Amino acid sequence: MSYRASAALQGAVYQCLLADPAVAEQVGDAVYDAVPIDPPSGVYISLGPERVVGLPDSGGGAARHDFVVSVLAGTDQAAGFAAVKRAADAVSAALETTELTTQTGHVAGLWFLNARAKRVENSAERRVDLTFRALMDLA
Structure with a gap:
């Protein structure tokens, strides 16, 4: 476990996500490690929470990572879900079809788990939270 x-x-x-042409077409370079203090005006991506569970049968070097990638509408995109869903589709396609290269260990598998589209609380802004599962192996 690790x-x-x-x-x-x-x-x-x-x-x-930064390198994917379809993602760039939807959000440009608006991919963030955290939600910006002052949200951009257009659609943007924020890497979100992660839950890691060790896999004890693996000999100590594998873990399951469930992580969220959020696609959010900035202030000028509050009219509906269309732009956010297009960007979420591009994110999903990029992660499902690209072999991720890591500097520590390797990605033994990556799967889409679920998505939740919702209106941001007390706002007309929209968001889609995409949850993925990665199996990481340190061996």
Whole structure:
């Protein structure tokens, strides 16, 4: 069991999203490691929470990482879900079709788990939270 690959996985996800042409078409370079204090005006991506569970049968070097990538509408995109859902589709496609390269360990598998589209509380802004599962192996 190990948490050692967490930062490497996050970096690989971030680089994948920045480099993907379909993602760039939807959000430009608006991919963030955290929600910005002053949200951009257009649609943007924020890497979110992660839950890591060690896999004890693996000999100590594997862990399951469930992580969230959020696609959010900035202030000028509050009219509806269309732009946010297009960007969420691009994020999902990028992560499902790109082989992620990490500096610590390797991604033994990556799967889409679920998505939740919702209106931001007390606002007309929209968001889609995409949850993925990665199996990280340090061996």
